[in-house]
Amino acid sequence: GDDAKAAQRVVRQWLAKKGITAPHLVMENGSGLSRAERVSAREMAGMLQAAWRSPYSAEFISSMPIAGTDGTMRKRLKTTAMRGEAHIKTGTLNTVRAIAGYSRDINGNTWAVVAILNDKAPFGASSVLDQVLLDLYRQPKLPETASVL
Known part of the structure; x- marks a missing residue:
């Protein structure tokens, strides 16, 4: 619904702010347990690198x-x-x-x-x-x- 779309928008904005491009990222419910959700290993590594630099x-x-x-x-x-x-x-x-x-x-x-x-x-x-x-x-x-x- 609208909440899911809004959450996806917030996540993508955060990723963009951190300089992370994630064209393969597919979010359905955010749990990581959905068969529809996808992320490449490279995209996930980029997220981990950004997290490493986080306070x-x-x-x-x-x-x-x-x-x-x-x-x-x-x-x-x-x-x-x-x-x-x-x-x-x-x-x-x-x-x-x-x-x-x-x-x-x-x-x-x-x-x-x-x-x-x-x-x-x-x-x-x-x-x-x-x-x-x-x-x-x-x-x-x-x-x-x-x-x-």
Whole structure:
């Protein structure tokens, strides 16, 4: 309805004010649980980078589960060097598995990290996403488009 359209307008205005372009962003109810909602990993990473620069970044980051320690990341990466090195929000739908948040590499640099896997049967997806975090931690050769926060 009108409230949903008004909310979408406010979100898009905020994104524009932060210099974030999000042409792939589709919002239906704002919960992230609607099948109609969409966002690209690049757009989500842009939002995380803007949040990092916010005066409220500490509160935002501390609201995310810590790898191997609590929340939905409690049992993940528990026995690895990544334990305690990432604040990651997980996302789970029947055909989607995702991670988004902040992770440190072996040199102490912090990165915004987003990975979204779409598959009819996403079995094993959590392991793949954990491997993304482990590979980033080990600091492999990164594309020129990557930048430390």
